[in-house]
Amino acid sequence: MEQLFAGIDEGELSSLLGCLEAVRKRYKKGGMVFAAGDAPAVGMILNGALQVLAEDPMGNRTIIGRLGTGDLFGEAFACAGAEHMPFSVEAVLDSEVLLIDVKKILVTCPAACPFHSRLIENLMAILARKNILLSAKIRHISRRTTREKLLSYLSERSREAGAREFDIPFNRQELADYLCVDRSAMSAELSRLRAEGLIEYAKNRFTLLRRARARPGAARKANLQSGKERIP
Amino acid sequence: MEQLFAGIDEGELSSLLGCLEAVRKRYKKGGMVFAAGDAPAVGMILNGALQVLAEDPMGNRTIIGRLGTGDLFGEAFACAGAEHMPFSVEAVLDSEVLLIDVKKILVTCPAACPFHSRLIENLMAILARKNILLSAKIRHISRRTTREKLLSYLSERSREAGAREFDIPFNRQELADYLCVDRSAMSAELSRLRAEGLIEYAKNRFTLLRRARARPGAARKANLQSGKERIP
């Protein structure tokens, strides 16, 4: 996410990085960028690839995700004011990373350089956008059936496009991964939706045709939108 | 989320609100706080209850969620710099709402009042924390089976607690809703996990006992952690 420095041009950037006391570090393949428990910092991958790992007290280790060039990481924990990173981050390739102390971002410098407030805006926008994307994904995959997940997703894309006909940025396998369903089952469900005259599609272009009604013969109880949904 | 004004005391608050040009508004039950397409703003519910609605070009209307006293809304779109709100927000009870223009928050006032930077920090922390919670939920519900969802969630709680024994903030129905599974099926799976000696539990207190291994007789293909996961 190079959006972090959006609106700041090359020349200004270097002085800004100095003001932020940003550090450029190299890691060998296998090297640890963060260990779980370290103080959080914002990292940006200049090149290479990293892996995020979690380990619970039982020793179960999980790969949380992979990150590539341009990706930002650690920003959520840094900005949330967390004391410790709950995850480890290690290099899966020789990599170069830019590390920034969030405090340096949040506390505007005494000189009140003009880029600093821009930087804060950018960081805030990154967090907010990610928020929106994550919320949307949760809305879709919270649905119980493949059909509902598809309709939820397609309906949202249609709304975003402001039209009944729209493109999606996924191929079938990617869409299935995004919606957390099986690709072949999803393909079959798409066929059914088309057969029922609800949607039309070719390649990545979809069209919503009618209002979605309960599926003929489906009586799964609606996931009641509990108003009391707490997130621990 | 009253955390928005955390660290700012009563007396300072009123002057701050003036500086922000915050507006206090009342809505009758059924009144629209935002209509889809409006310019985004940050809202905070002082009392009452609101409902977030989405409508796609086909006229399908969906209830996205409910909000209660103290909840913040619209902050993601406002901070992301969106031009228009994609959702509508309407009062389901007579309600009172505090509305703030984000620009007033982001652009520090010429007088550079000391609370302003605190406010920015708070807003950033709110977004970041929500980010963390949403990401965690996605990690859990992305798993394909009830068993995996449970283990993912319990493992994370254990990690957070830093111990093998820990409490969860849900009863069974709430946990099932959170993990997007059927309560009875989840109860059955918990019993199996206990029978297999993997976990122990009573009420809301759980203990992880052994490393999780593949279930005897389960051979579902692992959801390959695609490094190419794009979010549209």
Added chain:
DNA sequence: GAATGTCTGTTGGAAATCCAACGGGAGGGG
């Protein structure tokens, strides 16, 4: 043109989920 690889849709059996219903236990009033 043939060979190859990728993407998509289809199909069938195995496995898991969902749903409804029931029963027991804990807790609160009356």
Added chain:
DNA sequence: CCCCTCCCGTTGGATTTCCAACAGACATTC
């Protein structure tokens, strides 16, 4: 104590999903 409610676990049948395998369409390469 009895009644009631809420929460939790269990069970069985209907439904859905998952998984593997295959076939057709299309593009690329040799």
